[in-house]
Amino acid sequence: MARYVVKRFLLMIPTLIGVAVLIFLLLRVIPGDVVEVRFVAQGQFTSQDVLQIERAKLGLDQPLWKQFVTWMVGLLRFDFGVSMWTGAPITEEIKLRFALSLQLSLMATAVATLLAIPLGVVAALKQDTWVDYVVRVFSIAGLAMPSFWLGILMILGFLIVFRWLPPMVYTPFWVDPWQNLAQLVWPALAVGWRYSAVATRMTRSAMLEVLREDYIRTARAKGLWLKLILVRHALKNALLPVMTVIGLEFAFLLGGLVVTEQVFNLNGLGLLFVEAIAHRDYTLTQALVLLVAFVFILVNFLTDVAYAWVDPRIRLR
Amino acid sequence: MRLNKGLLVLALTALLAGPAGAQEKPRYGGELVYTVPSEMPSYDGHREQTFGLIHPIAPHYNTLLRVDPTDPTGTKPAPDLAESWTASKDGLTYTFKLRRGVKFHDGSEMTSKDVKASYDKIIFPPAGVASVRKATYTVVEVVEAPDPYTVRFRLKWPAGAFLQSLASPWNFIYKADILAKDMHWYEKNIMGTGPFVFVEHVKGSHWVGKKNPNYWDKGKPYLDGYRAMFVKAHATQVAMVRGERSMIQFRSFTPADREALTAALGPKIKFQESAWDCILMVAINHTKKPFDDKRVRKALTLALDRWEASKTLSKIAIVKEVAGVQVPGTPYATPPEELKKLAGYWPDIEKSRAEARRLLKEAGIPDGFSFTFKNRGTPMPYEPMAIWLIDQWRKVGLNVKQEVVEAAAYYGSVLRKPDAFQVAMDFQCGYIVDPDLDIYKFVSNDKNPDNYSYYTDRTLDDLYVKQSRAQDPEERKKYIREFERRLLDDEVHVLMTLQWHRIVPMSAKVHGWQVTPSHYLNNQLDTVWLSQ
Numbered sequence: 001m002a003r004y005v006v007k008r009f010l011l012m013i014p015t016l017i018g019v020a021v022l023i024f025l026l027l028r029v030i031p032g033d034v035v036e037v038r039f040v041a042q043g044q045f046t047s048q049d050v051l052q053i054e055r056a057k058l059g060l061d062q063p064l065w066k067q068f069v070t071w072m073v074g075l076l077r078f079d080f081g082v083s084m085w086t087g088a089p090i091t092e093e094i095k096l097r098f099a100l101s102l103q104l105s106l107m108a109t110a111v112a113t114l115l116a117i118p119l120g121v122v123a124a125l126k127q128d129t130w131v132d133y134v135v136r137v138f139s140i141a142g143l144a145m146p147s148f149w150l151g152i153l154m155i156l157g158f159l160i161v162f163r164w165l166p167p168m169v170y171t172p173f174w175v176d177p178w179q180n181l182a183q184l185v186w187p188a189l190a191v192g193w194r195y196s197a198v199a200t201r202m203t204r205s206a207m208l209e210v211l212r213e214d215y216i217r218t219a220r221a222k223g224l225w226l227k228l229i230l231v232r233h234a235l236k237n238a239l240l241p242v243m244t245v246i247g248l249e250f251a252f253l254l255g256g257l258v259v260t261e262q263v264f265n266l267n268g269l270g271l272l273f274v275e276a277i278a279h280r281d282y283t284l285t286q287a288l289v290l291l292v293a294f295v296f297i298l299v300n301f302l303t304d305v306a307y308a309w310v311d312p313r314i315r316l317r
Numbered sequence: 318m319r320l321n322k323g324l325l326v327l328a329l330t331a332l333l334a335g336p337a338g339a340q341e342k343p344r345y346g347g348e349l350v351y352t353v354p355s356e357m358p359s360y361d362g363h364r365e366q367t368f369g370l371i372h373p374i375a376p377h378y379n380t381l382l383r384v385d386p387t388d389p390t391g392t393k394p395a396p397d398l399a400e401s402w403t404a405s406k407d408g409l410t411y412t413f414k415l416r417r418g419v420k421f422h423d424g425s426e427m428t429s430k431d432v433k434a435s436y437d438k439i440i441f442p443p444a445g446v447a448s449v450r451k452a453t454y455t456v457v458e459v460v461e462a463p464d465p466y467t468v469r470f471r472l473k474w475p476a477g478a479f480l481q482s483l484a485s486p487w488n489f490i491y492k493a494d495i496l497a498k499d500m501h502w503y504e505k506n507i508m509g510t511g512p513f514v515f516v517e518h519v520k521g522s523h524w525v526g527k528k529n530p531n532y533w534d535k536g537k538p539y540l541d542g543y544r545a546m547f548v549k550a551h552a553t554q555v556a557m558v559r560g561e562r563s564m565i566q567f568r569s570f571t572p573a574d575r576e577a578l579t580a581a582l583g584p585k586i587k588f589q590e591s592a593w594d595c596i597l598m599v600a601i602n603h604t605k606k607p608f609d610d611k612r613v614r615k616a617l618t619l620a621l622d623r624w625e626a627s628k629t630l631s632k633i634a635i636v637k638e639v640a641g642v643q644v645p646g647t648p649y650a651t652p653p654e655e656l657k658k659l660a661g662y663w664p665d666i667e668k669s670r671a672e673a674r675r676l677l678k679e680a681g682i683p684d685g686f687s688f689t690f691k692n693r694g695t696p697m698p699y700e701p702m703a704i705w706l707i708d709q710w711r712k713v714g715l716n717v718k719q720e721v722v723e724a725a726a727y728y729g730s731v732l733r734k735p736d737a738f739q740v741a742m743d744f745q746c747g748y749i750v751d752p753d754l755d756i757y758k759f760v761s762n763d764k765n766p767d768n769y770s771y772y773t774d775r776t777l778d779d780l781y782v783k784q785s786r787a788q789d790p791e792e793r794k795k796y797i798r799e800f801e802r803r804l805l806d807d808e809v810h811v812l813m814t815l816q817w818h819r820i821v822p823m824s825a826k827v828h829g830w831q832v833t834p835s836h837y838l839n840n841q842l843d844t845v846w847l848s849q
Binding site: 030031032036038039041042043044045046048050054056057062084085086087088093094097116152155156158159163164165168169170204211224229259262263265267271275277278279280 | 557560725746757
């Protein structure tokens with residue numbers, strides 16, 4: 001097992017280097033640069049010498065290979081540089097938003113897991129009954145409705161019905177838990193519903209498959225208590241693909257809630273990501289892509305390790 | 318007789334809103350909470366161009382002059398740190414007397430040394446320091462500080478709009494000692510003389526300022542403080558006003574927002590409106606055939622029914638006033654009756670379109686001629702405006718395809734590349750209404766690379782210089798009219814669409830603020846007060 005874990009861990013390094021090279025090159029292919037966005041696109045006159053000074057200051061006048069080497073050398077020292085837009089260290093820019101995004105991702109994951117697993121199991125057990133149909137409609141509705149749209153509906157609903165709006169400024173949980181939850185619970189529900197829809201459908205189909213396995217029939221024939229069969233034998237096996245879905249969704253949530261963050265005015269990584277791209281802030285975009293890639297790879301790694309732990313056949317192959 | 322709508326709007330606004338305390342006695346206290354749809358990259362006003370800096374940061378600073386906060390045209394220079402000024406007879410020397418007893422927020426006294434250092438940074442920045450408005454002050458020979466309370470600007474030639482240029486909302490007066498140590502200090506720090514002291518900036522979230530108890534203008538400011546919330550999503554900004562979480566948004570809402578908020582909030586909400594010193598125009602690439610032919614360019618403008626569009630588009634988009642090269646209702650704007658003599662502004666649209674078809678035929682352009690119109694991927698108001706343009710051109714037999722390019726890539730991949738487009742949407746927004754700033758865009762491309770129609774017109778260049786140097790307003794007006802006629806009618810180098818229209822939503826509690834045509838003006842907040 002230890003050898004398997006080390007091997008999987010080391011595989012993360014070339015993947016991250018590949019991502020770093022790819023994002024560096026892709027960003028340079030997109031037209032426009034940070035100086036142009038900052039000074040030319042405002043509709044006011046900007047002289048060429050200002051543009052030159054700013055480009056030189058950011059190192060954009062250097063050859064591409066030199067910019068790449070500088071960036072890679074920085075990465076080796078865990079120095080991500082400074083944002084080309086604000087001039088602030090990138091670690092500072094990310095740190096500011098990371099707590100919010102992490103908390104929202106965890107809350108949405110909790111909502112999704114708490115909804116998806118019981119609903120998926122019940123739907124599988126009551127296949128083709130009204131209970132199953134209700135669960136399927138609930139999950140299809142969750143898939144069909146974009147989270148941001150649901151968020152807009154929530155805000156309008158609060159405003160029109162209750163004449164109330166959630167807080168619009170982030171307060172850390174340890175400063176004021178009530179204020180913090182009053183702001184984050186709504187986006188967590190909006191996102192959690194869509195997220196749970198994916199996981200519910202996955203739980204249902206995995207449970208249906210497992211419930212038809214010979215060992216479940218054997219357990220039933222032996223007269224084992226149904227709850228025990230479900231929890232110890234069926235659910236444990238059915239949860240493998242569900243874990244993958246939940247893990248990947250979690251990684252996505254960390255940097256992918258762009259529009260939902262806008263709707264609820266959340267100062268998170270998703271919004272920062274979009275702004276970094278719109279501003280052509282190469283250094284910040286590169287760091288964010290690397291961060292999200294790292295989270296994806298890490299989640300995949302942990303899922304693989306969990307798979308191997310749950311199913312020993314995997315590590316033996 | 319058609320009314321001058323721009324003037325009417327400005328006059329009505331002035332009547333309805335009134336200056337600070339014109340009707341009621343200002344009340345002290347309270348925190349003004351407002352949304353800002355953009356955020357500043359750095360804190361240095363001398364370096365940046367976005368209103369995302371002005372809206373939260375202007376309250377920390379003073380400028381030498383300011384635009385009179387009660388003037389709805391946003392064009393009258395008024396004292397700020399300078400309490401009076403004189404100009405020499407030859408117009409080459411301006412001398413300003415500074416207020417005494419003005420303190421920076423650290424308690425040190427502001428003197429002419431600080432004004433000189435700030436203007437030297439703007440006009441003569443040292444190597445490696447970017448000053449985006451340096452070109453505006455090429456007329457300045459030297460800035461002098463003969464004594465602690467006198468500042469003198471010596472000019473190379475007389476400039477009719479020099480005082481207006483000193484009322485720029487960007488020209489914050491910084492502390493000389495700080496600049497002497499580090500020219501970049503103000504990019505990340507605040508130290509001004511303004512009515513509010515800096516408290517906090519949480520990036521991506523909010524900016525907070527509190528009342529400066531030692532403010533030089535005794536009795537001001539009225540507010541205890543302010544909180545600017547950075548909210549990018551438009552729907553959220555509207556929801557915050559509707560939910561009374563935001564008292565004002567200083568840029569603009571849309572006509573649809575105005576209707577929805579009025580219906581929802583009734584007397585709790587009010588709006589101030591003005592013609593806006595921003596305009597979408599059509600860049601016609603003179604290096605591309607057949608657009609090098611002025612008959613074709615003229616046909617493009619003659620096809621447009623601007624007067625009708627003013628009525629219809631203003632219901633769905635942030636555009637309204639029919640305009641030439643100056644914001645309607647401001648001192649150098651062409652009155653509508655005169656504007657109607659220019660090609661594309663004729664009141665009889667059928668006659669205008671018949672002439673357009675004739676010119677196209679004469680230029681050898683076949684019916685159904687196709688070209689691509691490139692547009693910037695910014696929905697409001699680019700999208701409705703492009704749809705309208707395409708529809709209008711179709712009415713004279715032109716078949717136009719729209720290609721939308723991502724906003725951030727637009728300048729780099731379209732406008733700044735003459736090979737990349739035939740006809741494209743262009744945009745200009747001014748921070749103060751003044752011909753020097755507003756029409757500089759239209760001088761020849763070799764003088765201003767921001768001229769994206771890529772033409773050389775020495776007559777226009779000459780007229781620009783003449784209007785800029787004219788001391789007499791009437792003489793200046795004459796040159797501006799000539800400039801406008803040549804630009805929009807004789808040569809049709811560009812097409813003006815409609816002037817943008819500013820709709821500022823504000824809680825009924827907010828008083829003492831006057832809308833102007835520029836969303837960069839009137840953000841010191843010293844005159845603003847809350848009635849509850």
